[in-house]
Amino acid sequence: MTHSYTSWGEQIQRSVIDRNIREAKQRKLDEFLEEHDYYFCEDCKENKPEKIDCSHNLSVADCHKNSCIELAWDVENIKLRHRSCHRKKDRSGLHFSNN
Ligand SMILES: [Zn+2]
Numbered sequence: 001m002t003h004s005y006t007s008w009g010e011q012i013q014r015s016v017i018d019r020n021i022r023e024a025k026q027r028k029l030d031e032f033l034e035e036h037d038y039y040f041c042e043d044c045k046e047n048k049p050e051k052i053d054c055s056h057n058l059s060v061a062d063c064h065k066n067s068c069i070e071l072a073w074d075v076e077n078i079k080l081r082h083r084s085c086h087r088k089k090d091r092s093g094l095h096f097s098n099n
Contacts, residue, residue, distance in 0.1 A: 001014060001064055002014050003017075004017060004063070004064045004067070004069035004072075005067040005069060006067070006068065006069055006070045007067060007068040007070065009067075012069055017060075017069060017072060017073075020072070020073035021060065021072050021073050023073065024072075024073035024074070024075055024078060025054040025078060027075055028054055028075050028078045028080070029054070029080075031075065032080060039052050039080055040052070040080065041080060041081050041082040041085055042079045042080050042081060043079070043081050043082070043085040043088075043089065044082065044085055046082075048082055048084075050082045050083055050084060051082070051083050052080050052081065052082055052083075053080070053081055053082075053083055053086050054078050054079075054080060055078070055079050055080070055081040055085075055086040055089065056071075056072065056077055056078055056079075057077050057078075057079060058071050058077055060072045
């Protein structure tokens with residue numbers, strides 16, 4: 001993709017999308033640390049020795065497909081998840097893509 005559309009029909013270039021997502025993830029991490037003092041997985045909340053990723057509730061691909069790309073950099077749409085929890089979530093997302 002070279003560009004996507006917001007829900008109000010504005011065309012956003014890929015480079016802007018990437019930058020906005022990067023900034024949103026950083027904002028998410030900053031806000032999370034400020035609130036909780038440490039990072040944890042918002043799915044299982046277990047203290048596993050595993051890397052924690054910034055994970056989209058509605059994936060960037062779906063934001064693109066559904067023309068609501070602004071959700072890709074909505075901090076509310078980003079959660080911290082273990083890598084394995086992230087994968088589990090993405091797999092279930094495939095099965096329930098119509099939800
Ligand atoms: Zn987890």
